[in-house]
Amino acid sequence: MSDFSDHSQIPGGFRLATAKAGFKHQDRPDLALIFSDNPVTCAALFTTNIFQAAPVKAALANLKKSSGIRAVLVNTGQANACTGDVGMSNCLQTLEMLAGLLGIEPHDILPASTGVIGDHLKLKLFAENLPRLVDNLGRSSGEDAARAIMTTDSFPKTAFCRARLGQGMVRFWGMAKGAGMICPNMATMLAFILTDLEAEQGQWQQMIKDAADQSFNALTIDGDTSTNDCLIALAGGKSRVSINTDQDHERVVQALDIICSDLAYQIVRDAEGGTRVLRITVKGAKDRQQARKAADAVGNSPLVKTAMYGGDPNWGRIVAALGRSGAMFNPDLVRISLAGVEIFALGRPVDMDRDQVFEPLLGLPDIEISIDLGAGPGSCTLLASDLTEEYIKINAHYRT
Amino acid sequence: MSDFSDHSQIPGGFRLATAKAGFKHQDRPDLALIFSDNPVTCAALFTTNIFQAAPVKAALANLKKSSGIRAVLVNTGQANACTGDVGMSNCLQTLEMLAGLLGIEPHDILPASTGVIGDHLKLKLFAENLPRLVDNLGRSSGEDAARAIMTTDSFPKTAFCRARLGQGMVRFWGMAKGAGMICPNMATMLAFILTDLEAEQGQWQQMIKDAADQSFNALTIDGDTSTNDCLIALAGGKSRVSINTDQDHERVVQALDIICSDLAYQIVRDAEGGTRVLRITVKGAKDRQQARKAADAVGNSPLVKTAMYGGDPNWGRIVAALGRSGAMFNPDLVRISLAGVEIFALGRPVDMDRDQVFEPLLGLPDIEISIDLGAGPGSCTLLASDLTEEYIKINAHYRT
Numbered sequence: 001m002s003d004f005s006d007h008s009q010i011p012g013g014f015r016l017a018t019a020k021a022g023f024k025h026q027d028r029p030d031l032a033l034i035f036s037d038n039p040v041t042c043a044a045l046f047t048t049n050i051f052q053a054a055p056v057k058a059a060l061a062n063l064k065k066s067s068g069i070r071a072v073l074v075n076t077g078q079a080n081a082c083t084g085d086v087g088m089s090n091c092l093q094t095l096e097m098l099a100g101l102l103g104i105e106p107h108d109i110l111p112a113s114t115g116v117i118g119d120h121l122k123l124k125l126f127a128e129n130l131p132r133l134v135d136n137l138g139r140s141s142g143e144d145a146a147r148a149i150m151t152t153d154s155f156p157k158t159a160f161c162r163a164r165l166g167q168g169m170v171r172f173w174g175m176a177k178g179a180g181m182i183c184p185n186m187a188t189m190l191a192f193i194l195t196d197l198e199a200e201q202g203q204w205q206q207m208i209k210d211a212a213d214q215s216f217n218a219l220t221i222d223g224d225t226s227t228n229d230c231l232i233a234l235a236g237g238k239s240r241v242s243i244n245t246d247q248d249h250e251r252v253v254q255a256l257d258i259i260c261s262d263l264a265y266q267i268v269r270d271a272e273g274g275t276r277v278l279r280i281t282v283k284g285a286k287d288r289q290q291a292r293k294a295a296d297a298v299g300n301s302p303l304v305k306t307a308m309y310g311g312d313p314n315w316g317r318i319v320a321a322l323g324r325s326g327a328m329f330n331p332d333l334v335r336i337s338l339a340g341v342e343i344f345a346l347g348r349p350v351d352m353d354r355d356q357v358f359e360p361l362l363g364l365p366d367i368e369i370s371i372d373l374g375a376g377p378g379s380c381t382l383l384a385s386d387l388t389e390e391y392i393k394i395n396a397h398y399r400t
Numbered sequence: 401m402s403d404f405s406d407h408s409q410i411p412g413g414f415r416l417a418t419a420k421a422g423f424k425h426q427d428r429p430d431l432a433l434i435f436s437d438n439p440v441t442c443a444a445l446f447t448t449n450i451f452q453a454a455p456v457k458a459a460l461a462n463l464k465k466s467s468g469i470r471a472v473l474v475n476t477g478q479a480n481a482c483t484g485d486v487g488m489s490n491c492l493q494t495l496e497m498l499a500g501l502l503g504i505e506p507h508d509i510l511p512a513s514t515g516v517i518g519d520h521l522k523l524k525l526f527a528e529n530l531p532r533l534v535d536n537l538g539r540s541s542g543e544d545a546a547r548a549i550m551t552t553d554s555f556p557k558t559a560f561c562r563a564r565l566g567q568g569m570v571r572f573w574g575m576a577k578g579a580g581m582i583c584p585n586m587a588t589m590l591a592f593i594l595t596d597l598e599a600e601q602g603q604w605q606q607m608i609k610d611a612a613d614q615s616f617n618a619l620t621i622d623g624d625t626s627t628n629d630c631l632i633a634l635a636g637g638k639s640r641v642s643i644n645t646d647q648d649h650e651r652v653v654q655a656l657d658i659i660c661s662d663l664a665y666q667i668v669r670d671a672e673g674g675t676r677v678l679r680i681t682v683k684g685a686k687d688r689q690q691a692r693k694a695a696d697a698v699g700n701s702p703l704v705k706t707a708m709y710g711g712d713p714n715w716g717r718i719v720a721a722l723g724r725s726g727a728m729f730n731p732d733l734v735r736i737s738l739a740g741v742e743i744f745a746l747g748r749p750v751d752m753d754r755d756q757v758f759e760p761l762l763g764l765p766d767i768e769i770s771i772d773l774g775a776g777p778g779s780c781t782l783l784a785s786d787l788t789e790e791y792i793k794i795n796a797h798y799r800t
Contacts, residue, residue, distance in 0.1 A: 118716055307796065
């Protein structure tokens with residue numbers, strides 16, 4: 001509520017609110033509401049983890065029932081995952097309370113929770129704070145909302161862009177919090193995108209899926225997938241601008257790529273204990289799937305991640321990860337560049353004074369690892385964090 | 401050469417030798433020779449990494465050419481991996497030198513190397529030290545040999561057992577060094593088994609493969625597979641005892657399980673920076689493969705590994721890893737025990753004062769993690785290390 005400077009970023013037709021309910025910490029906002037004046041076209045993607053949290057199950061059910069989503073309610077502190085029937089009942093009660101206050105149907109609200117797995121929602125705090133939250137509608141900025149969904153994130157993550165389509169200008173705004181299971185015991189990645197575009201359901205879902213595949217689904221911090229991950233994208237249509245031409249379509253795709261890539265980058269940038277973002281590009285794989293296998297092996301290798309943390313131009317670890325990745329290639333055709341400098345070519349290290357060449361390059365906050373497998377047209381890019389003592393400290397010595 | 405106390409452990413027909421060649425460190429043995437008085441029945445398993453080191457390729461070729469392997473030559477310091485044609489030529493030259501000294505064919509020797517990837521063998525040091533090595537034959541103990549193949553291992557790893565078959569007693573002895581790619585920039589897991597059993601080639605290979613699947617292939621330190629991994633098992637036949645009955649077969653299987661499990665445990669025990677061995681047992685999976693997927697996800701999860709290091713009874717991280725493992729199951733049927741105490745049952749945490757219950761249990765050097773997926777008859781066991789600041793320190797700040 002403190003900062004109204006980015007109000008103009010929020011697409012028309014949407015209002016935000018936040019409240020300090022005291023779910024876990026007393027001194028910070030931990031409840032956020034997104035409200036649309038009209039029913040929206042909603043695209044949503046949820047965790048692939050078998051242990052789906054109650055809010056994920058409830059959101060999936062509501063998406064089937066609703067003829068037009070109107071609101072998203074997000075709490076931080078308790079993930080409401082592995083909480084059984086009680087957890088589901090609690091989730092539905094929060095939606096009923098909110099629906100009564102907003103004068104809409106409970107199934108037109110999508111819930112999202114993040115925080116400790118196994119802990120129950122605190123219904124009393126919801127009952128006390130939901131009226132205030134509704135009163136606050138429109139008084140919170142995008143950054144306020146992004147801050148109210150944080151768990152151990154060190155900064156709020158938002159992204160904004162505009163696209164000029166044939167019928168006029170549309171706005172896209174997004175917010176996200178902490179990636180995968182980076183956070184100790186937390187159930188974690190939540191992302192929300194709002195736009196005033198008038199979108200058709202099937203096309204909108206496909207565009208969001210494609211954008212997520214290139215961004216949120218192409219990052220790794222520790223290879224863990226949480227029980228609460230979700231991406232919810234609401235197209236409210238307030239602009240009365242819709243997609244009518246291939247060029248319109250292309251521009252919306254670009255806008256979504258900008259929003260999603262920006263948020264995905266911020267998530268990796270904020271990895272627990274992380275000091276560097278690794279941009280891993282694999283090309284020359286047999287196909288995209290094999291490129292992804294190779295990139296995943298490198299991006300999840302503790303040895304590569306610790307080497308990059310230490311600024312060590314350790315091609316041997318990259319090579320060993322590629323060789324066990326499951327991607328098929330001829331080792332004698334492989335080329336690897338670090339920070340733009342070729343370090344491994346055609347199965348052998350490039351002759352150079354590696355420490356001298358790389359010393360100034362590997363201290364940078366972003367490190368490019370480019371791999372050419374020489375086996376085909378498949379390519380992909382993956383963002384990964386490095387791995388530090390701080391990550392261990394946070395995750396070993398944390399207690400819920 | 402200092403300790404002859406375990407000479408009696410080495411099966412008849414084999415002699416060991418070690419030498420200080422100074423490949424990397426000046427003050428320690430770094431060259432080991434296993435020699436058999438007679439041609440042996442040899443079973444061997446090699447790394448599945450696409451980047452196979454020169455000694456792996458040479459050993460595979462020699463196994464095809466040889467009508468009876470006589471010796472194994474192991475060096476530490478240089479892995480001779482990613483060294484191209486020069487590396488292969490160097491490897492073959494060391495075999496030729498040694499063959500001349502031993503009066504056998506070069507292709508009757510199997511080479512194995514461990515150490516830094518990308519570095520070339522130091523042929524001059526081989527030329528200087530191989531004669532001394534051959535002179536030393538029979539003067540080195542099993543522990544001497546196990547010490548001479550170490551890289552960053554903190555203790556030598558050997559195992560011994562006897563089996564009484566119908567025709568008489570046979571002996572099994574094994575040694576191994578460091579697991580996977582635990583070692584900074586090292587190419588790493590080597591294991592050798594010697595026996596005086598008279599074995600038939602096809603049966604021997606199958607028995608070794610089965611034993612390795614339950615031991616060396618069922619451990620993880622950091623999920624990385626090195627370019628030099630190998631397991632070589634030599635059956636010399638000196639005892640004149642062979643496998644003639646189902647009971648004989650069963651006893652040899654047991655003996656190999658003891659040797660391999662013992663060495664595998666020692667490897668995980670000696671994980672870099674590791675403080676605890678995690679014994680992860682999965683049962684109730686649809687099949688063995690799915691059990692393995694579930695165990696791998698848990699054993700390689702940095703969040704589970706750091707929780708166990710911190711002694712935190714964090715079932716949420718185990719649950720999250722299981723849920724993304726790819727194994728299929730109903731989350732409401734899952735049960736998890738930590739150190740023998742059920743902590744999660746039927747989709748929900750067991751109600752208890754977790755910190756009080758587990759405080760004395762999770763400080764132990766071995767921690768059992770037992771998982772029942774409730775979905776079928778598939779089971780498996782995996783040994784994993786924990787993950788500590790020390791691992792990061794060693795791997796981030798190490799320079800080759």
